[in-house]
Amino acid sequence: MNVSYRWLQKLAPTIVGPALAVAERLTGIAVAVDEVIWLGSGLQDIVIGQVEEIASHPNADRLVVCQVNVGGKSTAQVVTGAPKVTQGAFYPFVGVGGTLPGGLSIKRAKLRGEYSEGMLCSERELNLGRDQEGIMQLYGDFVPGTAFIEALGLDDHRLVLDITPNRSDLLGHFGVARELAPGGGADLVRPDFPGHATVEVELLPSELEAETGGVRISIEDTEGCSRFTGVVIRGVTVKPSPEWLARDLRAAGLQPLNNVVDATNHVLYELNQPIHAYDLATLRGPEIIVRRAKAGEKLQTLDGKERKLNPDMLVIADAGGAIGLAGVMGGLATEVAGGTSDVLIEAAYFDPGRNRTGARALGMDTEASYRFQRGIDPQATHEAMARVVNLILAVAGGTVEGAGVDLNPRPTERLVVSVRHSRVTHVLGVELEPESIPSYLEPIGFETRQAKNGTFDVAVPGWRPDVEREIDLIEEIARRHGYDKFPDKLGLFRPTTIPEEEYADVFERLRDFFVGAGFLESRGSPLGPAEEGEVQVLNPLSEVESHLRSSLLTSLLHSVERNFAQAQRDVRLFELGTAFKAGAGPVPDERLHVAAAWTGAREPAHWSSEGGGGGDYDVWDLKWLVESVAAIAARGTELRPVDGDGDEPWLEDAFAVMSGDGQPLGLAGRVPNDRVEAPRWAAKVWGLEVEIVSRRAAQVTYRDLPVYPPSDRDLALIVPTRVLAAEVAGVIRKAAPDFLDDVSIFDVYEGESIPAGTRSIAWRLRFRAADRTLTDAEIDAAVKSIASALKRDLNVGIRGA
């Protein structure tokens, strides 16, 4: 909503001071002012010019040579191609050396042999409107040479308001002025329009139907329309609006069209009552009716579009069918235009919900529908009608035919809401004087009456449909008091009984782990293409964002690709987030996942060693990462190599994370080449993804530190290749006495000096008892029984033995 500061001051002369300060005040008590624009900006060099002579250009058919009076006795010769330039008319003029708002500076030019010493400007060139078609003719009495800013009253500021859905009353200058005026509503005036003394407009109240000016008006759908006022004015002259009216509209960012339409828009922006004018001559028959549209009914609206209607929509219709979409947009056929002489003026109240349904179905959003949907004042249509009739009479002439009609089948009264002083204190935390409550509410139109026990009965004005409850009034009191005036004192509070969210700790431990391992946390978009998700979005923004992702790793791989495209060979990313799976019912399963993708060198390059220190990541890094992640995210799970039997994993060299009851909770492995677009110089890409099922981090329990020294024995075992290291370790542990402390592998060798079909695995066995120093004899006996068990169970022998 754009507000002209000058317009505000016309309605409330008590509003004074710099526009910026007024904007600040409005932001503090009602709605935010996003921007304050000085309308004269860039127009300092423009003056009023009067065209005195027009001669045809000797060398060009489409150009004319004008002599323009630019003040006093000086004239400037201007060559222009404007088709409608009129002798004696006034135009904005900029002379040689002057500058237009866009920064273009004017030079003396020769056009087809004739000098041009300036230019007559269009609205577009002056940043005043969208109308590019021609130069801007000014209507009214002007003195040539006067500064344009002064002559047109452009020494004004536009306030751009960010209206919240509850404050529909601020969609008109009158409402904004009421908020800002020091005395509130008491300071407001409705000034006479220039050159016109306000006349009374008679409206005859009625219920469902009545006649005015030869037109019978009836409401059939009283749910959609609870009030309809109509007046017929005959003999209007449709022409451009006088400058003051055009200026008000331009200041509010509206485009002047013609005097009748401009008058309706002026009242819209003054009183927030949408007004519509119909060209009476175009009506098919002497009757209009407010009704539901019929199925299949059609209407060509003012924007030229053909609309297909349905019975959810409310229309104004004549004998031939719909002539307007009630409260949304009028029809093209009944538009007020150049030849119009008699008009029917409508000021009505249309139901917000019905308006919304209809406008939405047609994809329409207009100034009128915006206001009806937020709720206008149902008790003020007659006042707006009086105002617009006077304005039309002032700018377009004509006479009102008889009394107008005011159909009001469901009259509304002011809602009365009680507010308790004790409750105000209870919610706001400061004790305001009970007597002060009226002082906050009365200026903005609420009527208060003190009932007993510090309770006030408050009558809510019709323009505040958002105020229905006590708490709504408390908000009014708080904001009129000023939020910034409340003290800032942190009080005591009781601790909540809610426990900390159960996964927060595990999330942080995973982040700690990955950050320590040199990984960067990524956050990808949860929306992806169909092949990456099971849960569909019904109204996606695009094909590639049509599903909720079921894997975080997939989107991490896209990030790896983007990094490859930036010539990054070393990439280590991890992510924590939600994976969405199709659920048993309609509700999708939301699972918390941790995923990582990495590629390139294990360490940054260093000058002391060739090729970047430790080489590229390999499968043993993968194994450590997935073991570590599973230990945090899914405690008690087991890592199992996936050999490709049964379910083929999409990763190669893959490990599965299995829960105790055999459910897969994660997968890790090498990303195959067809799953990631990698340049030739890229290293292998690795990935893992594990579901987070552990709640809270593992509890640490202390173990006694060993008191007695350990004894190590190294065993080089010749292991048939089909036997896995884990099997060997299992037999060792089983065969060993309980003083076997630890088993580790320190070398694996395959080659010439050992038999084909075997490999040599060197083990270190560490023996230690908690209660004594072990003797060599004890250890020798243990090793001996381990060796014989290995031979017996796995055919594993000791090398060289």
Place this chain on the structure above:
Amino acid sequence: MADFLTNLREVEEEGAEVIGSAATLDDLENARIEYLGRKARLTQLLRQLPELPVEERPSAGAEANTVKRRFQDLLESRSAEIRAQSRAREAPEFDPTLPARARWRGARHPCTLVINEICEIFREIGFVRARGPEVETPDYNFIKLNTPLDHPATDEHDTFYLPGGLLLRTHTSPVQARVMEKTEPPIRIVVPGMCYRRDPFDASHAPAFEQIEGLAVDEGITFVDFKATINYFVHRFFGADASTRFRPSFFPFTEPSAEIDVSCLLCGGDGCSACKGTGWLEIMGAGMVDPAVFENVGYDPERYTGFAFGMGPARIAMLRYRVPDIRLFYEGDVRFLEQFAPA
């Protein structure tokens, strides 16, 4: 006298040359003995002083002493030079200025940093973390939060819909209702989480984005508590110098509602392009919990009051780290992410 001075200048010139060109510490020691030792010419010249006329003795003496001091200074500085040169020649054995052997440095995402810091600050004043689903029902996302589905307020929440009448939550606020339905006050929670709105990606919008919700409910919580809590957070997060502005706003589930601006981090309130010249940056929407919400979750609105707030960590991270485009947060570019490694 003239002879004395001529000799002195000769000695000075010669000595300076010899000392300055000494190549080793031994050469330098020899030069010291030659020009400042007991048998040095300068010493001998000094011994001639008594032979000069009485009135000339003081100035001649001063001249000689100046030369002596100059020799001493030269010896000292040349000695330092020789030492430095000899150190430099030993360098091939160990050059400590070569780069260190580094490890990869990991980093939390900037949004995580902001979310964690916000949650930590609120933890100081008794708020704990909570979580809720990202797929929601219209009931929790709108209706329980006092937002009828046909209310114009829903226009600002352009919603993604899923089959089965479900939707992607447009804010973290549904968690308010979910927690209150399960728990009796006192409630003090902060809820970080992803939200979804049908805004195409541009420099300041993402269709999926983080939000942090906060909720405090108990007997006797007032607008003053609300203001003080928000100000506590702002001062802890943005610094003690930051000032706030509370201004009226509208949210269906709070009343009175407020939007909170913080003085611009970049210009300190003078007005700049970041704050569009206003000196203020909008950081959160908030307000006292609407009694209708309490009724919807089965609380007695006469007994309980509370406040709620919501803010966007990505937007706050943009302000804090001067990130010009929100898309940078969601592209996984390592050149961006590694900038947030702990220093």
